[in-house]
Amino acid sequence: MCTPAGVRLGGYMLWGTGATVGPVGEAFDIVRSGYDRIGVRYGEWSSASPTRLNFVRRRLRELTPGSLVVELGCGAGEPATRLLAAEHRVLAVDASLAQLRLAREAAPTAALVQADMARLNLRAGSADAVASFYALGHLPSHEHAPLLHAIAHWLRPGGVLLTSAPLRAGDDRDKSWLGVPMYFGGIGETATRQAIESAGLEVEEWQVVPEDEGDGKTVRFLWVLARKPQFG
Ligand SMILES: C[S@@+](CC[C@H](N)C(=O)[O-])C[C@H]1O[C@@H](n2cnc3c(N)ncnc32)[C@H](O)[C@@H]1O
Numbered sequence: 001m002c003t004p005a006g007v008r009l010g011g012y013m014l015w016g017t018g019a020t021v022g023p024v025g026e027a028f029d030i031v032r033s034g035y036d037r038i039g040v041r042y043g044e045w046s047s048a049s050p051t052r053l054n055f056v057r058r059r060l061r062e063l064t065p066g067s068l069v070v071e072l073g074c075g076a077g078e079p080a081t082r083l084l085a086a087e088h089r090v091l092a093v094d095a096s097l098a099q100l101r102l103a104r105e106a107a108p109t110a111a112l113v114q115a116d117m118a119r120l121n122l123r124a125g126s127a128d129a130v131a132s133f134y135a136l137g138h139l140p141s142h143e144h145a146p147l148l149h150a151i152a153h154w155l156r157p158g159g160v161l162l163t164s165a166p167l168r169a170g171d172d173r174d175k176s177w178l179g180v181p182m183y184f185g186g187i188g189e190t191a192t193r194q195a196i197e198s199a200g201l202e203v204e205e206w207q208v209v210p211e212d213e214g215d216g217k218t219v220r221f222l223w224v225l226a227r228k229p230q231f232g
Contacts, residue, residue, distance in 0.1 A: 027183040028095055028116045030173070031138045034180040035075070035096035041178055043076035043102065051209050052133050052164070055223055056080050059162050059205075062225070063088060067128035070154065072117040073135020077103030077110070080133050085110040088128075093117050095138075118143040122154040129160045134221065137166030141185040145195035152199035155228040161201060164221040165192050167208065189222055201226035 035042065046052075060083060063069065067088045074081045074092035076099050084090050085107035092110045094100050100112045117132070118139055130151045139147065151161055169188030175181055187195065189208070196203060205225035213219045 025116070025118075025140070027138070027140045027185065028118075030181055030183040032095040034177070034182045035094075036098040037180045038178050039098050040076070040102065042099070043078055045178065045214070046134070047078055049211060051211050051221075051223070053079055055162070055164070056083050056131075056133075059160075059225055060084070060087065062160055062162075063129055068126065069129045069131055070122065070127045071110075072120075072130065072132035073138070074103050074107075074110075074112070075099045075135070077106030079106075080131065081107040081110055084131065093120060118147050120150070122150075124153050125156040125159075127154045127159055128156060129162060130155060131162045133164050136163060137168075137184055137186055137221075138182070139185050140183070141169065141171050141187050144185070144187045144192065145198075148192075148195040148201075149199040152196075152201050152228060155201075157228055158230045159228050161196070161224065161226045163224050165224060167220050167222055192222060192224075196224070196226050201228055 056079065065087050069084050069088045069090050071081055071084060071090055071092040074094050077092065081090060081092050081103050090107065090110035091113065092103055092107065093113045093115050094103065095116060097114055100114055103110065103112055136144065155161065166186035167189055168186045169191065171185045173181065173183055193203065203224065203226045205223065207223045208220055209223050210218045210220045
């Protein structure tokens with residue numbers, strides 16, 4: 001299922017998540033149109049990442065089969081959405097319809113929603129896990145901490161956040177990233193940790209992993225597993 005960005009889902013119930021979305025911002029539009037134009041190229045460029053594959057495979061074991069997993073910025077769905085949806089109920093959100101169409105092929109059983117992850121509202125305690133890989137780095141910096149707080153609110157006690165977060169702090173527009181204008185934002189490692197912990201999540205894995213981006217460039221992401229305490 002795809003719904004237009006910025007449109008309230010009208011109380012539509014996605015396995016009891018009560019998902020609704022609010023109006024979108026300028027950064028979202030840059031990212032949405034960029035990934036629409038990028039199409040299959042992002043997946044072709046990034047699909048070789050062993051870090052994401054290893055993290056998802058290893059951390060999938062945290063989840064009981066049939067868990068409700070909310071994936072933010074699912075992109076083309078390969079490999080994360082596909083692996084998650086093979087065992088779990090997945091609500092996958094992305095800005096770009098072109099990416100969601102690809103995700104539908106990769107993970108036909110996932111519920112797909114076009115929305116700004118920073119404006120998504122889910123029912124408190126409705127998700128067993130929230131996953132987001134290589135996507136938070138497209139959010140404006142002022143949206144990072146509120147989103148991490150919202151994620152903690154959506155998770156049930158014992159639920160987990162699985163993510164790769166950007167290390168850089170600040171906001172940036174690139175005129176030509178993979179050939180299209182793109183928006184990047186982040187709050188850096190210390191503020192990300194503070195936001196996760198002040199949201200009430202307990203960090204169980206925290207690793208900076210360098211990856212080869214091609215053309216001799218190395219990119220570093222923060223790989224995180226944080227859990228909402230069972231009793232808080
Ligand atoms: C770098 S790609 C990563 C895709 C996928 N998670 C993966 O690992 O291959 C980032 C994705 O996040 C989506 N995205 C970025 N900002 C978003 C936002 N505010 N709301 C929803 N999706 C967003 C983009 O459309 C894009 O598909």
